[in-house]
Every structure is written in structure tokens, then in C-alpha cells.
Amino acid sequence: MGSVSMAQQMLGRGVPLNRLRIRRLALDTAACVGLSLVLASSLAVSAMAQDAPAGEKAAPLKLQLNRLESVEDSCRATIVVDNSRGAALKSYKLDLFAFDTDGIVQKRVAAELGPIPARKTTVKIFNFPGIACPKLSRVLLSDVLACEGGDATREACLERTETETKANIPFDR
Template identity: 65%
Template sequence: MIDRSFSSSRIGAALVSGFVAMALVGPAIAQEAGAEKAAPVKLQLNKTESAGDACRITMVVDNSKGPAMKTFKVDLFAFDTDGVAQKRVAVELAPIASNKTSVKIFDFPGIACGKVGRILLNDVLACDGGEGARETCLARTETESKAGISFDR
């Protein structure tokens, strides 16, 4: 004779264990999926103009779908038309309001705009707000250019 109460209690325990595991793992999976779908911060090289011996950059920062950021400092390199790195600047683009697009203006000193062939977003140096981690900010940053100079990561 088979003791059915023993088998059903084992099945019940297995089901409970499975539900507990799903309850513990489910939020972690959802959090990872949420991190992958974080709203992008779009940096658009919108315009360049000469400002003395500097190349003045007008940058559109599109955070129209993201949380506010207290700090968003980027590391940029300007390359000449032959692809040789010329100038490096660290630029603070924050504060950035949530769900807002803003314009920031800064200079690449000592290089004429006509000699700039490419600008590289080398890294995100600091990021505070929203998801917060520097690496997360770098991953969610997208680049584009309307200025006739390539801008990429």
C-alpha cells in the first residue's frame, strides 16, 4: 500500500519551495530588465562656431524620458581631420531636470572648428541621479551630430 499523504506532502513542499524561489528571483530579474530599458540620455552635437582660438560647442542634452541628474560629467576628445587626438575636455552637463531637454555651451580651447573632424565621448566621469552609477549612465548615453562633425562613443 502506498502512503498517499506522504507523497502529497512532498509535492506540496516542492510547490511551496518553487513559489518561494520565484518570489525571490522574480524581482531581481525585473530589476535587471529595468536596467536594460533605462531611458537614454541623448547628446546631440548641434552646432560649432569659432570663439577666438577655441571651437565653441553647442550641445543638446535630451533627457526627455529620464530622471533628474545632479551631476553628469563627460570626458570628450576632439580629433583633427586626420584622426589624430588633439584636445581633451571634461564637461559638466548637469544639472539636468527630469523629462527635460536643455542646451549646454562649452569650448574646446586651442583648436579651430575647421580642424575638428570628430568628437568622441570617451567616458562618463561622474553621474549622480536616476540610476546613478557611472557605468549605467555611460551605457544609457547616446550620441548624434547635426554639426557636420562626427560625434560618437
């Protein structure tokens, strides 16, 4: 004898044909739903991978040394912080060094530029005490001392920080 189909076996047990069709529809629907979920999740993973490809840097945090001005016995620095593509930071503390015209380090300043709002450009002002602006030849961003907010780490913040200048001296990293 040949093989008997499941439908024929079920009919032999007295299961009505419409119940067999409903059962088959339910199985087909469950399979479609399962396949749809698998496809949707793979599309979501693919979309996230396209937004941030592996090895790509996070959105840059751009620092521009915009202005230097003498104030009493200090040199006041104005920094434009462009976080137009990044997440908010509660704290963003920089280790900065000011070099004189002979290339000798004269001042070290730990400048807190936070909080920095998400997707916003802000202006921060701080002083290099005890040194006149005309005696400065360069400002160096040596390190990021603190970076708090979201999933930011100190090392990640340093990596994404970019420097530029509109002042008459270099601002390096």
C-alpha cells in the same frame, strides 16, 4: 460513532448558533482579505516587471552635437541633452576628445553638463580651447567621469548615453 462536526461540538458546550455563524463569517472574511492582499501584491509586482523588463536598458540620455562655432582661439560646442524620459541628474561630467582632420587627438575636455532636470531637454555650451572648428574632424565621448542623481552610477549613465550629430562632423561614443 461517526465524526462530530465542530458546530455540533460547540453547540454541545452551550455556544449559541449565531456566535458560531459570526465566528465562521469572521474566518471567511479574514481568508478573503488575506487572499486579496496576496493577489494585489502579485499584480503590483507583475505591473512593475512589465514597466521595466529584466535586462532592458534605462531610458536613454541622448546627446546631440548640434553646433560648432569658432570663438577667438577656441571651438565652441553646443550640445542638446535630451533627458525627456529620465530622472534628474545633479552632475553629468563627460570625457570628450577632439580629433583633427588627420585623425590625431588634439584636445581633451572634461565637460560638466549637469545639472540635468528630469524629463526635460536642455542645451549646454562648452569650448574646446586652442583649436579652431575647421580643424576638427570628430568628437569622441570617451567616458562619463561623473554621474550623480537618483540611483545613477557612472557606468549606468555611460550605458544609457546615446550620441548623434547635426554638426558637420561625427560625434561618437
